Amino acid sequence: MTAELKAKIIHVCNTKIAQKGENVGLSFYAFFANKNDNPKVLMEAATWWIQTHQLDHFEKAVKIRDLVR
Known part of the structure; x- marks a missing residue:
């Protein structure tokens, strides 16, 4: 997976978690x-x-973010 896609996934996950909870x-x-x-x-x-x-x-x-990291 490209670094760009990883960064995008982490950003989207963090945004969704901040908006709607863990x-x-x-x-x-x-x-x-x-x-x-x-x-x-x-x-x-x-x-x-x-x-x-x-x-x-x-x-x-949270699971997706942790897998990508």
Whole structure:
């Protein structure tokens, strides 16, 4: 995973946790706009989420942030 994507994931997780608390869940789509403007990065995140870690569709933001770190 690229350093840019890691930083984006950590930022989004931290923002969601600050807004909604430590039990907030999210999917890998939370890191992207509603349009598919960068399919390569979307696939990178999807591969990491689904194939590498076999995560459920929604996971706790705290868990995702810790995995990325």
